[in-house]
Amino acid sequence: MVKRPGAGPIVAALALGAWLGAALFFSLVVAPAAFRSLGSIAVAGILVRNTLPAIFDAGMVAGLLLLWLGAGGERSRPRLIRLACGIGVAGCCAVAEFGVVWHLDQLRARLATPIETLAPSDPSRIAFDHLHSLSVGLLGVAMILALVGIILLVRSGLASAVSPE
Numbered sequence: 001m002v003k004r005p006g007a008g009p010i011v012a013a014l015a016l017g018a019w020l021g022a023a024l025f026f027s028l029v030v031a032p033a034a035f036r037s038l039g040s041i042a043v044a045g046i047l048v049r050n051t052l053p054a055i056f057d058a059g060m061v062a063g064l065l066l067l068w069l070g071a072g073g074e075r076s077r078p079r080l081i082r083l084a085c086g087i088g089v090a091g092c093c094a095v096a097e098f099g100v101v102w103h104l105d106q107l108r109a110r111l112a113t114p115i116e117t118l119a120p121s122d123p124s125r126i127a128f129d130h131l132h133s134l135s136v137g138l139l140g141v142a143m144i145l146a147l148v149g150i151i152l153l154v155r156s157g158l159a160s161a162v163s164p165e
Contacts, residue, residue: 008069012062013153016089019055019062020146023139026055041116049101052135056097059142063090066149078152085149092142100135104128 030051034044066086107128108115118125 009153009156012066012069013150015062015065016146016150016153019058019089020143020150022058023055023143023146026051027136027139027143042114045115049104052101053097055139056093056101059093059139059146060090060097062146063087063093063142066153078156082149082152082156085145085152088145089142089149092138092145096135096138096142100131100138104131104135107131 031048034047035041038044038047063086066089067083107124111118111124115125115128118128120126
């Protein structure tokens with residue numbers, strides 16, 4: 001007997017997939033191209049900084065959609081992992097945007113010179129590099145969790161679409 005899976009998991013998978021594609025495109029194409037071709041590290045940094053909120057906001061929405069629309073179904077380990085992935089994607093993006101990026105902005109505001117002019121051993125440069133690494137790491141973890149969430153949604157969708165009879 002063929003059962004129709006609910007639209008919720010499909011919408012959640014599509015939202016996660018769209019966000020993951022945008023995040024990958026930003027990370028692998030936009031940010032590196034900005035730093036290679038804009039001629040100024042400061043201008044490239046401003047472009048990347050002004051683009052990041054859209055990536056993080058969309059990640060929070062996609063993670064919350066996974067929580068809301070992907071929460072149904074069987075009570076099993078895959079369902080719990082899907083929920084954890086939704087919390088993780090939304091949480092990583094929220095911490096990155098409202099915590100790490102905020103601290104980066106505060107650090108930049110206190111400096112009299114651009115970050116790239118500071119010596120690598122300068123405490124402000126070290127703090128910036130640490131916060132930047134943290135931001136990149138949070139985005140990377142969120143992308144991995146989104147991929148796991150998509151895989152689990154697709155697997156549960158395929159399993160529920162056809163039942164033995």
